[in-house]
Amino acid sequence: MARTVLVYVEVSDGKIEDHSLELIGKARELATKGGMDVGALVVGHGVRELARELIYRGADEVHVVDDPRLGTYRLLPYTKAVAHVVGATSPEVVLFSATVVGRELAPRVAARLRTGITADCTDVDIGSWTDPLSGRVYENILYQIRPTFGGEIMAAIVTPQHRPQMATVRPGLFPIPQRDETRSGRVVEWSVELDEDSLDSIEVLEVRREMRKVDLKSAKIIVSGGRGAGPKGFELVRELAKLLGGEVGASRAAVDAGWISYDHQVGLTGQTVKPDIYIAVGISGAVQHIVGMKDSKIVIAINKDPEAPIFRVADYGIVGDLFVVLPKLIEKLKQGRLPGGS
Amino acid sequence: MPLNIVVLVKPVVDPKAVVRFRPDGTIDRSAAKLVANPYDKYAVEAALQLRERYGGRVVGLSMAPPQAADALREVLAMGVDEFVLLSDPRLAGSDTLATSYALSAGVRMIERKLGKVDLVVCGIESSDSNTGHIGPEVGEWLGIPSVSYVDTVLDVSEGYVVVKRLIEGGYMKLRVRLPAVLSIAGTSYQPRIPTLRDVLASRRKQITVVGVDDIGVDPSLVGLAGSPTRVVRMWRIEIKRKSKIFTDTDVDALVEKFLEELRKDGITLSR
Numbered sequence: 001m002a003r004t005v006l007v008y009v010e011v012s013d014g015k016i017e018d019h020s021l022e023l024i025g026k027a028r029e030l031a032t033k034g035g036m037d038v039g040a041l042v043v044g045h046g047v048r049e050l051a052r053e054l055i056y057r058g059a060d061e062v063h064v065v066d067d068p069r070l071g072t073y074r075l076l077p078y079t080k081a082v083a084h085v086v087g088a089t090s091p092e093v094v095l096f097s098a099t100v101v102g103r104e105l106a107p108r109v110a111a112r113l114r115t116g117i118t119a120d121c122t123d124v125d126i127g128s129w130t131d132p133l134s135g136r137v138y139e140n141i142l143y144q145i146r147p148t149f150g151g152e153i154m155a156a157i158v159t160p161q162h163r164p165q166m167a168t169v170r171p172g173l174f175p176i177p178q179r180d181e182t183r184s185g186r187v188v189e190w191s192v193e194l195d196e197d198s199l200d201s202i203e204v205l206e207v208r209r210e211m212r213k214v215d216l217k218s219a220k221i222i223v224s225g226g227r228g229a230g231p232k233g234f235e236l237v238r239e240l241a242k243l244l245g246g247e248v249g250a251s252r253a254a255v256d257a258g259w260i261s262y263d264h265q266v267g268l269t270g271q272t273v274k275p276d277i278y279i280a281v282g283i284s285g286a287v288q289h290i291v292g293m294k295d296s297k298i299v300i301a302i303n304k305d306p307e308a309p310i311f312r313v314a315d316y317g318i319v320g321d322l323f324v325v326l327p328k329l330i331e332k333l334k335q336g337r338l339p340g341g342s
Numbered sequence: 343m344p345l346n347i348v349v350l351v352k353p354v355v356d357p358k359a360v361v362r363f364r365p366d367g368t369i370d371r372s373a374a375k376l377v378a379n380p381y382d383k384y385a386v387e388a389a390l391q392l393r394e395r396y397g398g399r400v401v402g403l404s405m406a407p408p409q410a411a412d413a414l415r416e417v418l419a420m421g422v423d424e425f426v427l428l429s430d431p432r433l434a435g436s437d438t439l440a441t442s443y444a445l446s447a448g449v450r451m452i453e454r455k456l457g458k459v460d461l462v463v464c465g466i467e468s469s470d471s472n473t474g475h476i477g478p479e480v481g482e483w484l485g486i487p488s489v490s491y492v493d494t495v496l497d498v499s500e501g502y503v504v505v506k507r508l509i510e511g512g513y514m515k516l517r518v519r520l521p522a523v524l525s526i527a528g529t530s531y532q533p534r535i536p537t538l539r540d541v542l543a544s545r546r547k548q549i550t551v552v553g554v555d556d557i558g559v560d561p562s563l564v565g566l567a568g569s570p571t572r573v574v575r576m577w578r579i580e581i582k583r584k585s586k587i588f589t590d591t592d593v594d595a596l597v598e599k600f601l602e603e604l605r606k607d608g609i610t611l612s613r
């Protein structure tokens with residue numbers, strides 16, 4: 001059997017998530033480097049039809065666990081399904097997206113298989129490693145690269161002896177591979193024995209989810225408001241965004257408060273954005289927010305607390321009350337004094 | 343129904359301190375002060391609120407070197423009843439698989455003393471390793487359900503807990519069989535600040551230090567030997583930001599200074 005890099009594919013409303021396609025692309029790169037195949041694993045109900053699309057995107061083989069009882073994601077039965085296929089096919093590497101599902105499911109599977117796992121990687125690579133203690137050389141193993149200590153420090157991690165080598169990888173970092181309808185591959189259907197005990201362990205009572213409408217990813221300018229803005233402040237945030245020809249973003253606190261809809265949220269559980277200019281208004285700068293905007297070209301922060309962590313990732317910071325600063329800024333910009341402009 | 347709750351608290355290098363490297367590239371933890379992982383205080387708050395609602399006992403569990411005891415005092419002052427501190431040189435170098443194995447053995451030990459544990463609550467991630475793995479992995483070792491990204495615990499009854507869980511774009515309400523592990527996302531529990539009286543009272547509370555032999559773990563499954571992963575290299579990322587911060591009591595002057603600087607740097611604010 002060929003050595004494989006397996007990607008766990010997330011499906012939402014019958015559609016393959018973009019971040020899973022990104023991972024297939026990345027897996028292709030790793031597989032080429034290490035002389036491996038790309039596998040994809042999709043679990044759910046009515047997901048069989050997605051296999052061909054995964055092949056077009058770069059998978060050599062697609063493993064499908066299609067079962068009406070797996071229609072909604074529940075941790076224990078999904079763990080069972082994933083661990084079953086991984087156990088039976090012995091991939092070298094298994095990659096998950098670092099989403100709320102991936103970051104819960106992947107460590108659970110890793111513990112079941114008694115192997116190592118690295119969370120929230122910003123990159124993965126194939127290389128060789130020499131164990132300084134034993135002198136033993138490991139060829140073609142997975143380098144798992146991730147921030148740690150709250151993002152200040154990067155670490156490279158390997159799993160020399162245990163298989164599979166597992167990692168969750170942050171969404172939004174790699175391009176989605178082109179669709180190639182000439183590609184062919186193998187589809188393997190699995191039926192997994194699901195015991196009542198794990199099926200009964202978790203019941204989904206309710207799902208509330210807003211659909212995504214606003215695309216912040218391609219915005220050049222984003223003005224984001226946080227808890228500090230309040231509903232009134234958001235009017236100022238919107239006005240500034242409009243004046244600058246940009247989009248409106250938000251922190252989760254602002255979304256949770258209901259001042260703006262979820263599709264504007266930036267951060268770990270929102271969108272990852274890379275505008276030319278990101279203006280954070282009344283946002284403290286929690287790590288979960290920063291991971292979503294730290295690759296912006298220029299960051300401007302307006303906050304009344306000089307100690308707010310957002311200032312540590314800002315190019316320009318205005319310490320002041322946004323209810324005073326924003327109206328003044330808007331006024332001056334309206335007077336045709338856009339800096340650098342005419 | 344009174345609940346037996348174990349709360350997992352990780353003593354970490356104070357996240358406000360700047361991380362220092364030794365010449366060989368490893369992190370120097372010796373000088374830094376240890377504090378309770380900030381995210382774990384949300385978990386502690388959740389556990390305390392559950393105890394207030396249903397009665398029962400909240401036992402803290404930590405795996406750390408003995409000097410971490412000081413960091414746990416603060417959590418005892420918040421209202422945790424007692425602490426078990428798992429400390430043993432053989433635990434050094436444990437990754438998340440080994441740590442979760444040792445902690446699950448710690449939960450079992452507490453269970454032998456206290457009776458059945460209904461809930462294990464932990465933080466969503468630690469400020470130093472930021473993995474969020476421990477919750478699901480402890481659940482796996484104990485063979486019980488786990489839920490990550492829990493926003494609020496809504497109800498506990500008849501052997502089930504109902505939780506609101508964060509997902510991309512919203513929330514999910516789940517009914518989960520007990521016992522269960524819950525990783526609390528720090529969004530809706532505001533950790534209480536202990537009063538002076540709480541602090542004084544906490545001095546009488548017990549921190550029981552136990553080792554590998556006391557909790558009956560297989561020494562080959564903990565420490566470096568029991569850890570599949572190896573950290574190969576660590577390096578600091580330079581945040582390349584200009585960090586030009588403006589303050590002024592006069593808002594006109596403040597905004598003007600800011601705009602002037604943008605002009606100087608050749609930055610256009612409009613698209």
Ligand SMILES: Cc1cc2nc3c(=O)[nH]c(=O)nc-3n(C[C@H](O)[C@H](O)[C@H](O)COP(=O)(O)OP(=O)(O)OC[C@H]3O[C@@H](n4cnc5c(N)ncnc54)[C@H](O)[C@@H]3O)c2cc1C
Binds near residue numbers: 251265288289303529
């Ligand atoms: C699992 C998980 C996922 C998460 N995902 C995300 C995510 O995707 N995106 C996200 O943003 N967060 C996310 N969070 C939440 C995150 O941890 C923070 O709680 C959130 O980002 C805080 O939002 P905030 O900065 O708007 O609010 P706060 O932290 O309350 O900050 C408000 C700021 O406004 C300032 N302020 C107040 N009044 C004024 C004024 N008049 N003028 C100027 N400044 C003022 C204050 O000084 C303060 O700094 C997540 C958390 C968890 C646990």
Ligand SMILES: Nc1ncnc2c1ncn2[C@@H]1O[C@H](COP(=O)(O)O)[C@@H](O)[C@H]1O
Binds near residue numbers: 404438441464
């Ligand atoms: N050494 C430890 N001792 C006690 N609890 C821990 C330890 N490590 C992790 N935890 C718990 O597990 C959560 C997730 O941590 P982590 O997986 O390291 O990001 C933390 O918020 C703690 O509640």
